[in-house]
Amino acid sequence: MIRLSKSCIGAEERQAVSLVLDSEFLGMGDTVRNFEKDLSLFLKRPAVCVSSGTAALHLALQAVGVGFGDEVIVQSLTYVASFQAISAAGATPVSCDIDPESLCMDLIDLESKITKKTKAIMPVHYSGGVGQLNEIYFIAKKYNLRVIEDGAHAFGSKYSGKRIGSFGDISCFSFDGIKNITSGEGGCIVTSDKRVLQKVKDARLLGIKGDTERRFSHERSWEFSVSNQGWRYHMSNIMAAIGIEQLKKHRVFFLKRQILAKKYDDIFDNVDNIKLINHDYNVIVPHIYIIQFSNRVNRAYIKKSLEDNGIQSGIHYYPNHRLALYKDSSVNLKNTDQIYPTILTLPLHPDLEIPDIEYVAKTLIDLINNE
Numbered sequence: 115m116i117r118l119s120k121s122c123i124g125a126e127e128r129q130a131v132s133l134v135l136d137s138e139f140l141g142m143g144d145t146v147r148n149f150e151k152d153l154s155l156f157l158k159r160p161a162v163c164v165s166s167g168t169a170a171l172h173l174a175l176q177a178v179g180v181g182f183g184d185e186v187i188v189q190s191l192t193y194v195a196s197f198q199a200i201s202a203a204g205a206t207p208v209s210c211d212i213d214p215e216s217l218c219m220d221l222i223d224l225e226s227k228i229t230k231k232t233k234a235i236m237p238v239h240y241s242g243g244v245g246q247l248n249e250i251y252f253i254a255k256k257y258n259l260r261v262i263e264d265g266a267h268a269f270g271s272k273y274s275g276k277r278i279g280s281f282g283d284i285s286c287f288s289f290d291g292i293k294n295i296t297s298g299e300g301g302c303i304v305t306s307d308k309r310v311l312q313k314v315k316d317a318r319l320l321g322i323k324g325d326t327e328r329r330f331s332h333e334r335s336w337e338f339s340v341s342n343q344g345w346r347y348h349m350s351n352i353m354a355a356i357g358i359e360q361l362k363k364h365r366v367f368f369l370k371r372q373i374l375a376k377k378y379d380d381i382f383d384n385v386d387n388i389k390l391i392n393h394d395y396n397v398i399v400p401h402i403y404i405i406q407f408s409n410r411v412n413r414a415y416i417k418k419s420l421e422d423n424g425i426q427s428g429i430h431y432y433p434n435h436r437l438a439l440y441k442d443s444s445v446n447l448k449n450t451d452q453i454y455p456t457i458l459t460l461p462l463h464p465d466l467e468i469p470d471i472e473y474v475a476k477t478l479i480d481l482i483n484n485e
């Protein structure tokens with residue numbers, strides 16, 4: 115079976131985890147501090163590590179004061195994690211449409227959804243591309259809104275020559291098992307905003323003031339002060355040990371994803387009934403590889419037949435505005451509703467080789483032609 119995605123783990127990660135186990139200090143300590151340092155060097159800004167990408171988004175929203183009665187605009191075509199993070203902060207996620215070329219946030223729909231209650235915009239860097247991020251920042255400035263980038267798909271991607279996370283307001287990343295690098299589960303918040311940094315450091319440890327600093331110097335807080343709602347969202351030394359080794363391998367991982375995605379692009383170029391996202395894989399690091407079918411292709415049949423040929427595929431994502439929790443009958447997301455039934459995600463991870471990509475692509479083309 116060719117897997118859609120998977121973790122790519124070597125002897126280095128095993129060894130690093132083993133050292134943490136030997137230390138018998140599994141919680142948050144030196145190893146997490148070191149992972150944060152490495153991430154900060156990589157992204158040229160301070161990074162705070164947490165237990166998941168969802169936790170990173172939740173804490174970032176809370177840190178900029180998003181709460182009850184507030185609205186955050188987010189594209190409907192994203193993982194439910196983006197929406198759950200907003201509702202966890204007490205705010206209302208407002209579903210936004212996508213641009214049909216990038217499948218990232220649509221600027222016209224974004225601006226039309228801004229109200230007095232809007233506090234923040236959450237652009238999702240879908241599949242690793244970032245759409246019209248400069249323009250989103252321009253709109254945010256015009257309406258005095260915060261921007262919390264969901265960069266879960268875009269760790270390593272560049273925009274205008276700079277890495278995602280190295281500029282802008284706040285960027286959040288996920289290191290769950292299948293992302294561009296993994297720490298088992300995990301995530302981080304990256305920003306230059308010192309107030310946000312201090313808030314998320316405290317909030318990840320139940321709101322205990324200064325607990326991060328004490329844990330990093332092998333101490334604990336006994337008589338402490340808590341004045342904000344916090345969560346048990348810190349990263350463990352075990353997770354950080356995996357993350358450090360994965361970050362060391364980023365060049366190989368990124369290059370492999372780019373080479374494989376380019377190979378798909380080359381094979382599918384000018385194939386009838388298949389439309390591609392126009393990504394520049396010299397610049398972005400793809401987390402997932404998406405194709406769009408024309409309306410005459412039966413996606414369910416293709417997905418099932420790929421499976422019969424030993425190929426897993428996926429659908430990213432079921433639109434959030436259709437979920438019971440976020441349903442709003444007044445929203446009309448023309449592009450999302452039109453595009454969702456046509457998308458399919460093909461296998462992409464660094465342990466695949468060019469012949470695997472050729473096999474997947476050839477099988478798919480045969481299926482479409484013989485349908």
Ligand SMILES: *Cc1c(COP(=O)(O)O)cnc(C)c1O
Binds near residue numbers: 168196238301
């Ligand atoms: C993976 C993902 C998240 C959440 O990250 P977790 O680490 O799994 O909590 C958020 N948004 C998107 C788009 C994702 O793909």
